[in-house]
Each structure stands twice: as C-alpha cells, then as structure tokens.
Amino acid sequence: MKREHLDWPFFEPRHRALAEELDAWAARELHAGHDADVDAQCRALVRRLGAAGWLRHAVAGTAHGGAAETIDTRSICLLRETLAWHHGLADFAFAMQGLGSGAISLHGTAAQRARYLPRVAEGRALAAFALSEPEAGSDVAALACSAREDGETWVLDGEKTWISNGGIADFYVLFARTGEAPGSRGISAFIVDADTPGFEIAQRIEVIAPHPLARLRLTNCRVTKAQLLGAPGEGFKVAMRTLDVFRTSVAAAALGFGRRALHEGLQRALARPMFGQRLADFQLTQAKLAQMATTVDSAALLTYRAAWQRDQGRTVTREAAMAKMAATEGAQQVIDAAVQLWGGAGVASGNLVESLYREIRALRIYEGATEVQQLIIGRDLLKES
Numbered sequence: 001m002k003r004e005h006l007d008w009p010f011f012e013p014r015h016r017a018l019a020e021e022l023d024a025w026a027a028r029e030l031h032a033g034h035d036a037d038v039d040a041q042c043r044a045l046v047r048r049l050g051a052a053g054w055l056r057h058a059v060a061g062t063a064h065g066g067a068a069e070t071i072d073t074r075s076i077c078l079l080r081e082t083l084a085w086h087h088g089l090a091d092f093a094f095a096m097q098g099l100g101s102g103a104i105s106l107h108g109t110a111a112q113r114a115r116y117l118p119r120v121a122e123g124r125a126l127a128a129f130a131l132s133e134p135e136a137g138s139d140v141a142a143l144a145c146s147a148r149e150d151g152e153t154w155v156l157d158g159e160k161t162w163i164s165n166g167g168i169a170d171f172y173v174l175f176a177r178t179g180e181a182p183g184s185r186g187i188s189a190f191i192v193d194a195d196t197p198g199f200e201i202a203q204r205i206e207v208i209a210p211h212p213l214a215r216l217r218l219t220n221c222r223v224t225k226a227q228l229l230g231a232p233g234e235g236f237k238v239a240m241r242t243l244d245v246f247r248t249s250v251a252a253a254a255l256g257f258g259r260r261a262l263h264e265g266l267q268r269a270l271a272r273p274m275f276g277q278r279l280a281d282f283q284l285t286q287a288k289l290a291q292m293a294t295t296v297d298s299a300a301l302l303t304y305r306a307a308w309q310r311d312q313g314r315t316v317t318r319e320a321a322m323a324k325m326a327a328t329e330g331a332q333q334v335i336d337a338a339v340q341l342w343g344g345a346g347v348a349s350g351n352l353v354e355s356l357y358r359e360i361r362a363l364r365i366y367e368g369a370t371e372v373q374q375l376i377i378g379r380d381l382l383k384e385s
C-alpha cells in the first residue's frame with residue numbers, strides 16, 4: 001500500500017511506524033477472499049489480530065491489555081485503512097472488537113473492564129454491539145427491547161437486528177429500554193454473555209459481502225445487576241459516545257477500500273492493451289483516474305483531520321460526520337470507476353474490484369446512514385450560526 005499520506009502533519013512517528021508494521025504484516029499474513037465458512041474465518045482472524053498485538057489498539061487501558069489509556073483515533077483509523085486495503089473481513093474483525101467493547105472501555109466498572117477487555121485485546125473473546133432493532137435503525141431512540149428490575153437481576157425481553165458478529169460473539173453490549181424517562185433518556189446498556197439463558201440467535205442474515213450478522217431474541221433473559229453498563233437511563237449516551245469514537249474509523253475503512261480500488265484501476269489501465277495503445281493512454285482514462293485520486297485524497301484529508309482533532313480532545317461531531325459521509329460515498333464512486341476500468345472482468349465473481357464493490361455498500365448505511373450524517377452536519381452549522 002502506498003503511504004505518502006503518512007508524511008502529513010496529522011501523524012506522529014509512532015503512527016507512521018504502526019501503519020508500516022501493519023502493512024508489512026498484512027501483506028504477509030492476509031490473502032484476499034472469503035472462506036466458505038465465514039464464521040470460522042472471522043474467529044481465526046480475531047485470534048490472529050489479537051496474537052499479533054493489533055487489537056490492543058481497539059481497547060483502552062494498559063492494565064487491561066490496551067495499547068494506551070485511551071483509544072487513539074489516528075491509530076485505529078490507520079489500522080482500519082490498512083486492513084481494509086488488504087482484506088475486508090480482517091477490517092471487520094478488528095472494527096467489531098473495538099465497537100463491541102468500546103462502551104466497556106469508556107463506561108465499564110473496574111470489574112467489567114478486567115473481565116472483558118483483556119480477552120478482547122488478545123483475540124480470545126469476540127465482541128458485538130447490539131443497538132438496532134427492526135423498528136429502530138436510524139431512529140434509534142425508538143428502540144423497544146425492554147429491561148425491568150427483578151430483585152438482584154435485570155430481565156430483558158425483545159429483539160435486536162443487523163447485529164455484526166451475531167452468532168459468533170462471546171458477549172453483546174446491548175441497549176434496552178428501562179423507562180426512567182421517555183425516548184432517548186429511558187435507555188440503559190447491559191453486557192449480555194452469549195450463553196445467558198433466554199438469549200438466542202433468532203435468524204442469521206446473509207448480506208452482499210459475507211460477514212457474521214444476526215437477529216437476536218431475548219425472552220425472559222436474566223442478567224445480574226453487575227452486567228448493567230453505565231448508569232441506568234444513560235444507555236443512549238453510552239451508545240452515542242461509543243459510536244463517536246468509532247465513526248471516523250468507518251471513514252478510514254472506506255478510505256482503505258477506495259485506495260485499493262484506485263490501485264487496482266491504475267494497474268489495469270497500465271496493463272490493458274486497447275486500440276493499439278494502453279487503456280491508460282487515453283485522456284478519458286486519465287480524467288477518470290484523476291477524479292478517483294482526488295476523491296481518495298479528499299476523503300483521507302477529512303478522515304485524518306477528524307481523527308487528529310479528536311485526539312486533541314476536541315469535539316468532532318461535524319468533522320466526523322463529514323469524514324464518514326465523504327469517505328463512504330466517495331469510495332463507492334471510486335470503486336465503481338475501478339470496476340468500469342476493468343470492464344467485464346470487473347464484475348466477475350472473485351475479482352478484487354468486484355468484492356470491493358460489494359464490501360463498500362453497507363458502510364453508507366451503518367453507524368448512521370449518509371442522510372443522518374447530512375442532518376448532523378446541517379444542524380451543527382445552524383447551531384453555530
């Protein structure tokens with residue numbers, strides 16, 4: 001992977017070293033493509049990412065296996081960009097360890113952090129983040145899954161859907177309505193171990209780029225009071241703070257996919273003979289490549305601006321939303337252009353640009369669809385003026 005952007009002033013020497021080490025590791029260890037058994041492949045990737053030390057960056061607290069006391073946004077962005085360039089499922093495996101355990105890093109008690117985070121960082125336990133429901137996706141404050149207190153336990157009932165790592169996760173950070181107040185103020189977060197009685201996988205969901213994904217059902221599912229994560233009624237804030245850490249990293253993953261598509265497009269344009277010259281020799285091709293490269297660099301600048309700004313302790317609501325929107329939408333265009341450069345071969349199953357074409361699509365929807373990012377940016381602009 002080309003690394004000129006590592007010279008940008010957003011980065012410190014440790015970031016450059018991290019990206020270069022991961023790039024070398026990924027080139028050696030990861031080979032594009034999905035196995036027939038995507039669950040087994042994902043579990044194996046988590047173990048390998050853990051054994052190699054990369055997952056330490058996805059959790060906070062050196063006492064619990066983390067690389068630092070807080071999650072460094074530039075590090076997770078560089079990790080996701082590099083992993084996405086090499087292998088979409090490896091990026092997914094890394095991202096879910098972070099998103100699934102992020103609320104524990106941010107809001108867990110000492111006992112919760114000690115119990116879960118070291119296993120996540122070492123790749124010995126798989127994490128999941130269960131927020132969305134059939135009737136509550138973009139409008140997440142409408143969630144209906146409920147939790148009621150009963151003696152020393154909380155009793156959970158309801159459904160969650162589109163849950164990444166659903167079916168293979170060892171635990172789920174799950175959000176349920178506890179009713180302290182209406183809407184977003186009456187939600188709490190819980191840690192639900194996958195083997196808790198009353199917790200089941202209602203349906204496995206297959207998507208265009210294979211990832212473990214499921215609908216969950218909770219029926220009279222009892223968890224102890226010790227599994228409450230954060231204060232009762234504060235679950236929405238817990239969810240939003242967690243997403244806030246990882247939103248910029250979705251942009252970084254899209255950037256990795258887009259950058260790979262640009263690389264593949266360039267290689268094809270240079271190699272493909274056509275009308276007595278090469279595809280790359282036509283000005284129409286050069287215009288296409290110019291647009292692709294500009295889109296990639298714009299996404300990179302927005303992504304690392306947001307990451308750098310967050311690492312300075314500054315609010316990044318608008319900047320992260322801009323990065324997520326521009327990088328995911330831009331990568332879709334860049335990948336589409338790469339498929340076009342490849343012609344028929346670009347849509348053949350197994351071709352790298354074909355897999356990128358499928359891989360990028362969901363990023364424009366999850367962790368806040370593009371329209372949701374537009375609303376965040378628009379509202380923030382209006383608030384400021």
Ligand SMILES: Cc1cc2nc3c(=O)[nH]c(=O)nc-3n(C[C@H](O)[C@H](O)[C@H](O)COP(=O)(O)OP(=O)(O)OC[C@H]3O[C@@H](n4cnc5c(N)ncnc54)[C@H](O)[C@@H]3O)c2cc1C
Nearest residue numbers: 129130131132137138139162163164362365366367369371
């Ligand atoms: C592959 C994948 C993995 C996922 N993983 C997880 C996970 O691990 N955990 C989890 O909790 N959830 C997960 N999700 C769920 C994801 O966060 C939701 O799909 C997303 O929030 C959108 O919700 P929805 O699907 O219900 O679509 P809806 O909320 O029905 O939205 C449909 C469309 O409406 C548009 N829209 C939304 N808001 C507005 C608006 N205000 N104005 C105009 N148009 C609007 C957008 O284009 C949006 O795509 C995942 C989803 C996918 C596809």
